[in-house]
Amino acid sequence: MIYGLVSWLLAPVALVQGMLLRSRTPRLQPPDGRPFGQVGSGSEPAYRLLVIGDSSAAGVGADHIDETVGAQLAQILHEQTGDAVSWRNAGSNSAICEEVRDHVVPNLERLPYTHIIVAAGTNDMKNFLTAKRFKKGFGGLLYALRAKWPEAAIIWSPMIDMRTVPSLPAALANILEMRARIINRKGRQLCRERYAIAAPQLQTLDSSGFSVDGFHACGKGYRFWAELLAGTILEQRDAELKSAATVAKAAE
Template sequence: MNSFLSGLISWLLLPVAVFKGIGVRKTAPRLPPPRGRPKGQIGDGPAEIRVLVIGDSSAAGVGADRIEDTLGPQLALCLNRMTGKPVSWRNAGANSATASQVRDYVVANIEERDFTHVILAVGTNDAKNYVTRSRFKKDFGGLLYAAHSRWPDAKLYWSPVVSMTDVPALPGSLAFILAMRVRIINTIGAQLCQERYATALDPLPVDGPEGFAVDGFHANALGYRHWAEHVAKFIRDEEPASSSWKK
């Protein structure tokens, strides 16, 4: 099914999505981000790799019990093991944030300018909020420009939205509908990354419900580790063959 047909069918099924979504909100617990300083370092000495994870609640680490188990520090640990280099990390996420909100309220409030790698974790809320194709193109495209402008020397990566049919909290009918919205978001996002200084990663494969938190929607420590390994391998494979990265 192409993205145009996905959009048409999903809009026709909007009343079903709203009804089912209200049911999920009533039953799913709302989780806070883990406590702790949202930055740190793996390895001794000046950080040679400096990672920023920016985006929605997943970038903030919602679903993990400890800040050390979130995407930023787990990605830093993976990169440290692959390279032997000290790696610093920073999480910067906002609950329920869409691409436009990350662009307007998160990017502008990060003072550090020396990141080497910026990971964008955004798009899930745009999909479930039925953000239109044209609006997401404007919002996410603006986010890419804003990130590149603020960190021009960093490599930008976008982690697309996972398949909604793999999310335990969603009933089958709602997962089917949201999967169509995700198809639109991921298609447009990948196209924009090609045009605007960024690399779209492959969507994260989900092996089962074990990687989800108690709300059945966010990742838990295991899920964030799986995600970090996925991103780290993609980054490693993009590095020149002459670099110190280990295979």
């Protein structure tokens, strides 16, 4: 792919601009609070959510734990279905896919999650990992999740358009967007091959969805993301119900 060649030729530009950007960008931490909870009453939640991955999975950029994507997704699903929903965030700052696979997944409790949201790939992209290495890391992560939680629906979120990220200078944004397209293309392919769902790409509207560092989402941005994921989960549920109804009717 031409994006790979061009982005590697421009790697020195990305390195210099990236170092300058890092030197003036505040390093944010995940919000305080327990990274799990439940919305709605009931003995058994109908939806059990695990959000796993990098700093976005941990909710970096949000002011409060209730503003993270896991908590907001649980709230939206509860509002739209009336069901109780539990959630758990498991994010590691700066983690690439293989680190999530090797260090986060093995240390998580084996709870009966119904849906696993994978927020990973951004660090593989900005670290200029090759498509081959991303395939090994992300593909292995999908296998590890499927092996540990065989009944869960696994949903991966592709990266947003890097040219819409406020903190990135134009040249760096265009270079990183080339890398993002490589990762997104390979990620969607792996999802098709390994029984996972690639959610639609989140479309950023304006800078109001970003935190003070201009890179991570803020509470509003996590809300946009949670709404998109809720739509993906409910569409999958409706498709499964329709399929089951078709099978039952055929068996009559």
